[in-house]
Structures are given as C-alpha cells and as structure tokens.
Amino acid sequence: MNNLNYLYIMPILLVILSNVFYHTFSKNTPSDVNPFLALIATYGVALVSSILLFFLTKKESLIMEMSKMNLSNFLLGLAVLGVEGGYLLMYRNGWEISKGSLIANMCVSVIMLFVGWLLYKEGLSMKKLAGIAICIVGMFIINTK
Structure with missing residues (x-):
C-alpha cells in the first residue's frame, strides 16, 4: 500500500x-x-x-x-x-445501541448531503438522491416491529 x-x-x-x-x-x-x-x-x-x-x-x-x-x-x-x-x-x-447510533448517523448523512451541496458546492447526483431514499426506507424498516 x-x-x-x-x-x-x-x-x-x-x-x-x-x-x-x-x-x-x-x-x-x-x-x-x-x-x-x-x-x-x-x-x-x-x-x-x-x-x-x-x-x-x-x-x-x-x-x-x-x-x-x-x-x-x-x-x-x-x-x-x-x-x-x-x-x-x-x-x-x-x-438501543444498535438502532440509536444508526438512525442518528443516517439522519446526519442525509442532512450532510444537502449541506455539502448548498454550502460547499458538492454535486448532488441521482445516485446520492437514491442513497437518501434508501436511508429513509431503511430507517422505517429498522423501526417497524
């Protein structure tokens, strides 16, 4: 390496x-x-x-x-x-440690995509938007019993 x-x-x-x-x-x-x-x-x-x-x-x-x-x-x-x-x-x-940190970090990740786009002129591609959608779906799946 x-x-x-x-x-x-x-x-x-x-x-x-x-x-x-x-x-x-x-x-x-x-x-x-x-x-x-x-x-x-x-x-x-x-x-x-x-x-x-x-x-x-x-x-x-x-x-x-x-x-x-x-x-x-x-x-x-x-x-x-x-x-x-x-x-x-x-x-x-x-x-729960397995849910709390995961949900918090997913929310932060989604927000940071928009922060990067708005403040730092980072690209907001369809791939990133799809990732946001997957994160949101994942949060619902994790929280259903």
Whole structure:
C-alpha cells in the first residue's frame, strides 16, 4: 500500500474504530451519574491527551498555532457537547445501541448531503438522491416491529 492510500484510509479507520468505542462507552456510562459530570471526566481526558499530542506534533509556537484558529474551533466545542450529551441522554432514555447510533448517523448523512451541496458546492447526483431514499426506507424498516 503506498503512502497516499495509507494517509487516505487510516483516518476513516480511526473514525470508525473510535465511534465503535465511543458508542460502547457511552452506553456503559453509569446511568446514575450526572451526564455532564461524566462529560467533564471525558473532556478532562481529551484535554490532557490533546495537550500531549499538540506538543508531540507542533510545528510552530503555541502563540503562532493559536493565531490560526477561528470561531469554528470554539463552536465545534458546543457541537461536540451536543453530540456527546445527546448520545448519553439518548441511551439513558432507552435507545438501543444498535438502532440509536444508526438512525442518528443516517439522519446526519442525509442532512450532510444537502449541506455539502448548498454550502460547499458538492454535486448532488441521482445516485446520492437514491442513497437518501434508501436511508429513509431503511430507517422505517429498522423501526417497524
């Protein structure tokens, strides 16, 4: 496998593996602990790990790196809080791990096709529209008893 393939495939494998662990650990977070205290512990580990990884991978000074950031970096924190808090609350309120993450991710995928088309001028082909239809049908099939 050449470097381009490795650099292309490894991030998606990291996302997939991390998501599997993410949902497993979210589902197993004790239901009697305040979900936001649980997220404080989660973010504490993420903060310490990110600091270590920053210093292991930095190319420029902290000030120079910080000057490159924009509002999106901070708004992403709110989005992550919504995702993580939402999943914790979703699982606590009875969602099955096999259905909840699948339905949420299908909905996100459908919405992101339109976001990509409207904001980033990505193509919206008949193949993508067919995929949306299949996702919607799949959500109905999954939820029928």
